[in-house]
Amino acid sequence: MNFFSFSRLMRRSPFWSLIFWAAVWELVGQMGWMTLLPPLTDIWFAFAELFKQTAFWDAFAMTARTFGIGLGLSIAVGIPVGILMGISNRADKILSLWVNLFLSAPITAVIPALMPILGIGDATVIATVILFSIWVVIIDTQAGVTHVKDSLVEMGRIFGCSRWKIIFWIIIPSALPEIFTGIRLSVVRAVKGVIVGQIVIALIGFGGLFNTYLSYFLMERFWGLIIVVFIMSFTIIGLVEMLERRIAFYAKTR
């Protein structure tokens, strides 16, 4: 196999690329050059160890709980706020500066400030998840609402729809593709938020585990946990993308 066809194979199938890099990892690990990088096969065995530990399942439960509550609140609050900003100029003027500020602000820097207020526990992680994920829901919902065709709203008025009927029958369904994009992006950000939150606090959940493994030099478990976290993130994001594709026909037909 010459190099050209090898690189083509890599590009064509992510699976082969994965296998290749896993092999490189294994080789480097087996050489024992770096103590921080154990062989991949050792990490594989560490998975089994990991799943036997109550500390892991406690951290998992905490992560799932804070992720769920934080993301749920972001969506439940973000969508109405986005709609309000889309239909009311006054709400837009009051809020848009803040939303845009927080959308691009380095939220991680704020977490240490949250700790003394909310304590070291679920509340701080939930707040981090919200701070990571809510802004993009608001922005995308607002964009969807402001792009609703004027004639559709006029149509609703002509046929005597109340304000609420116009919002629920015309504006929200019209804005649904953007709202779903917002939700997908917020899921990605919430995954980051829940991990970053725990790591910055460093005492609870996966953050606490990472910290313990690093300080006791349990590198197999450390890497195993990282892979678990990656797989969890990709699974959640993949699920949301699948859901989004189901309603993608809206966007095409508008």
Place this chain on the structure above:
Amino acid sequence: MKNGSDSTEIILKTEDIGVTYQESIVALKNVSLNIPAAKLTAILGPSGCGKTTLLKVIAGLIDPTSGTVKVRGKEIVGPGPDRALVFQDFALLPWATVLQNVGFGLRARGVPKKEREETSLNYIREVGLQGFEDKYPHQLSGGMRQRTGLARALTVNSDILLMDEPFSAVDEQMRRKLQEDLLNLLKIESKTVIFVTHSIEEAVYLADQVVILSGRPGSIADIVYPEIDRLGEIELIRRQPRYMELVDEIWSSLKRYVE
């Protein structure tokens, strides 16, 4: 019937309508208009003359800066069940089927589903869309979309049908077909129609009264009564000498407003 207002009831009246945008842009000025019942009135003018603005004022979608609109002597405040509108861009809900779109007006009024669908199917048949009830707007041609918009406006049984350049977004052949179908439909359904157009031919072909608006700010330049015999074969209308004369006459009066 030289003057349309002599023999027929005036169903809608605009009195001294003025619309000013952003405190300085005057879109309409002193528009006073009588709309005879069960007749077709065309509002004709160059683009940007405020004809759509005038129609939206009549529809109740835009509050005029000055003046009033009265339906049967009663001043309007916003849209009402006595007026339905057909939109230039059809304004169909892309996620709803033809049947659901046509029934939208009835649904907004709280008509139960069964009754709503019955009425909708009736009008779907009347506009020639039978067999397409379960299609979505993106599966329809422009002409069919506008038929859906027309059926939706008919279901609510308003006396006054407002049409905002209804046939401008479809091709020429389809436009002619829709115009003919509209005339045929109006033989069955007694409606007062006010429609906006930039086509002189369309105005003369369809209307009993043609209101010509001058350019900015829009005000009434002239009112013409085509008095074309539409009782016979509608295919023959375009061959009548009166039709051709009028098209010329209106063009010569409109020419000076077109820059």
